[in-house]
Amino acid sequence: MLTRVNRSVSQMLIFFTLVVLSISNLYPLLFMFLNSLKNRPAYLKSPFSLPDLGQLAFSNYATMISQFKILNLFKNTLIISVSTIFFLLIFGIIASYAFAKLKFRGREVIYLIIISSMFVPVQVTIIPIYMLFSKIHLVNTYWAVVLTYLGMFLSETILLLTSAFRGVPDEMIEAAELDGAGYFDILRYVMVPMGRPAIALCLIYYFIVTWNDLFTPMILLTDMDLRTVMVALASLMSRYTGDPTLQFAGLVLAAVPAILVYAVFQNYIIKGIGEGSTR
Amino acid sequence: MKALARPNFRRTKAVHGILSILPTLAILLFIRFYPIGEAIYRSFTDWNGLYRNNWVGLLNYINIFTNSPFWTLLRNSFVLLISVPLQILIGLLVAVLLYEEVSGWRFFRAIVYVPQIISAVIIGYLFRIAFGLDGPVNQFLRNIGAAFIANEWLGNSATALFVLVFCLTWFSIGWQAIVILGGMSRLSPSVLEAANLDGANFWQRTFLVIVPMVARTIEYGAIMSIVWTFTGTFAFIYSITYGGPGYETSTIDYMIYTKFYQASANYGFATALAVILLIIILGLTYAEMTYTNKVSEWE
Numbered sequence: 118m119l120t121r122v123n124r125s126v127s128q129m130l131i132f133f134t135l136v137v138l139s140i141s142n143l144y145p146l147l148f149m150f151l152n153s154l155k156n157r158p159a160y161l162k163s164p165f166s167l168p169d170l171g172q173l174a175f176s177n178y179a180t181m182i183s184q185f186k187i188l189n190l191f192k193n194t195l196i197i198s199v200s201t202i203f204f205l206l207i208f209g210i211i212a213s214y215a216f217a218k219l220k221f222r223g224r225e226v227i228y229l230i231i232i233s234s235m236f237v238p239v240q241v242t243i244i245p246i247y248m249l250f251s252k253i254h255l256v257n258t259y260w261a262v263v264l265t266y267l268g269m270f271l272s273e274t275i276l277l278l279t280s281a282f283r284g285v286p287d288e289m290i291e292a293a294e295l296d297g298a299g300y301f302d303i304l305r306y307v308m309v310p311m312g313r314p315a316i317a318l319c320l321i322y323y324f325i326v327t328w329n330d331l332f333t334p335m336i337l338l339t340d341m342d343l344r345t346v347m348v349a350l351a352s353l354m355s356r357y358t359g360d361p362t363l364q365f366a367g368l369v370l371a372a373v374p375a376i377l378v379y380a381v382f383q384n385y386i387i388k389g390i391g392e393g394s395t396r
Numbered sequence: 397m398k399a400l401a402r403p404n405f406r407r408t409k410a411v412h413g414i415l416s417i418l419p420t421l422a423i424l425l426f427i428r429f430y431p432i433g434e435a436i437y438r439s440f441t442d443w444n445g446l447y448r449n450n451w452v453g454l455l456n457y458i459n460i461f462t463n464s465p466f467w468t469l470l471r472n473s474f475v476l477l478i479s480v481p482l483q484i485l486i487g488l489l490v491a492v493l494l495y496e497e498v499s500g501w502r503f504f505r506a507i508v509y510v511p512q513i514i515s516a517v518i519i520g521y522l523f524r525i526a527f528g529l530d531g532p533v534n535q536f537l538r539n540i541g542a543a544f545i546a547n548e549w550l551g552n553s554a555t556a557l558f559v560l561v562f563c564l565t566w567f568s569i570g571w572q573a574i575v576i577l578g579g580m581s582r583l584s585p586s587v588l589e590a591a592n593l594d595g596a597n598f599w600q601r602t603f604l605v606i607v608p609m610v611a612r613t614i615e616y617g618a619i620m621s622i623v624w625t626f627t628g629t630f631a632f633i634y635s636i637t638y639g640g641p642g643y644e645t646s647t648i649d650y651m652i653y654t655k656f657y658q659a660s661a662n663y664g665f666a667t668a669l670a671v672i673l674l675i676i677i678l679g680l681t682y683a684e685m686t687y688t689n690k691v692s693e694w695e
Contacts (some may be wrong), residue, residue, distance in 0.1 A: 131500070141503060145519070148522075166530045209420075212419070216486030221410035234428050238627035245434035246431050248434075271424060300412050312525040325513055331631040332631065336656070350518070352515055354524075363649050375514070379509075391574055391579075
């Protein structure tokens with residue numbers, strides 16, 4: 118009896134601590150959302166109060182859309198994210214299939230070389246990449262960013278997918294081959310369905326990473342019409358320092374897509390991180 | 397059976413294998429290995445990105461070590477590393493709490509990871525605004541009668557670095573918690589039950605029973621976080637302090653960016669910094685590989 122009471126007390130304590138922790142994680146987001154609905158004087162007067170329901174300032178959002186052309190920025194970022202993920206998965210899946218299931222000379226050595234390049238940070242390579250791309254007129258194109266991302270993320274993708282594909286039983290592939298399945302059939306009907314959790318993790322994880330990234334697009338895209346959301350946000354924040362509520366509206370809009378994707382697919386991410394796949 | 401009996405079957409597979417890795421090899425050669433080689437070569441020159449490209453030997457490295465803010469950059473990185481034990485300690489406690497699976501724990505687990513989903517740019521600017529001279533933090537301190545603590549937080553090196561450490565810790569707790577929770581899911585529950593029956597309290601159970609069992613996971617989290625502190629903090633520094641005042645909150649990777657945009661472009665100097673960063677990262681990665689032997693675990 119006593120232990121049961123103790124147990125429920127400790128459960129309550131844990132619950133309460135987790136609530137406090139959740140508030141510390143969510144409060145900054147709530148703070149920026151609430152203040153994006155105020156006008157400047159109201160924010161400066163009391164940043165912690167709730168916005169006045171009678172006069173919510175949706176004008177901040179209207180300004181972001183009309184003057185700041187945030188929809189165009191969304192389009193740019195989406196093109197870059199989706200193309201990166203598309204090529205990452207195509208190249209990653211076929212290479213991982215080879216490393217996991219097709220025997221050829223030098224396979225292990227090549228695999229090790231590819232994986233060992235995983236930790237080389239992009240800052241080390243960015244100046245030579247920029248010079249190379251400016252020589253072949255790729256600077257200020259989506260391709261410049263997509264190619265750089267592929268270089269940054271392919272080895273990690275291959276590490277993840279190869280370990281998933283190694284779990285596919287050889288018998289399944291042999292059975293498919295007996296049925297006359299060729300290279301692409303095996304990929305489509307055996308490897309991809311069997312590796313679905315790992316593929317989904319890559320898809321979601323790299324969407325969030327590329328959506329949120331600042332460094333690479335900031336260096337490779339200087340054209341105003343090609344900038345990504347985060348690059349534009351960085352310049353918004355330094356130019357409109359006088360109007361914090363407008364800035365909050367920009368921050369909120371920029372955060373929404375990644376939050377939505379996470380809200381729907383968080384299980385894949387939590388599972389993937391827990392298995393030690395990504396940082 | 398027919399397919400397997402075909403004499404060229406093995407060779408077909410090998411050809412498929414090589415063709416399958418060709419796109420990846422081409423991209424990595426073009427976007428990774430060539431630029432790394434180029435960076436190493438140019439670090440021995442006075443390259444300005446255009447025509448000037450004279451061999452200067454170790455001059456860039458000597459300049460970095462004797463006549464540049466390099467030691468300040470390194471000091472800053474080490475100060476930022478204070479965040480690593482903090483995030484691991486708090487992350488560990490959070491993981492232990494989540495492991496109890498109180499009602500709603502899945503929801504809490506999802507919320508714990510939320511900071512990782514938000515762009516560093518957004519988090520950074522929130523912190524910049526929060527710690528501004530008339531920002532919410534100072535306003536809050538004045539409201540509760542602690543105006544003497546209110547400060548120009550980002551205006552001097554000690555407090556600006558403190559804000560950065562605070563921000564990196566807040567950002568990373570969730571990642572550490574989920575990683576450690578992942579490690580704990582491989583434990584057998586009976587050990588923890590035994591500890592409970594022996595009357596171990598929360599702290600004893602956490603530090604004497606759980607920590608030794610997830611030591612490798614913690615080691616992995618620590619090294620990944622250390623590497624990340626050297627390479628992944630650019631957007632935070634850019635949005636919170638712009639590396640300033642002066643170079644007081646810049647790190648090596650931030651300096652590469654600064655040098656890239658300076659009018660008197662000395663890319664030789666910048667690539668030498670890049671090579672030093674590369675050596676630091678390779679050293680840390682090597683340590684990681686030998687400690688946790690992750691690659692062989694996955695095989």
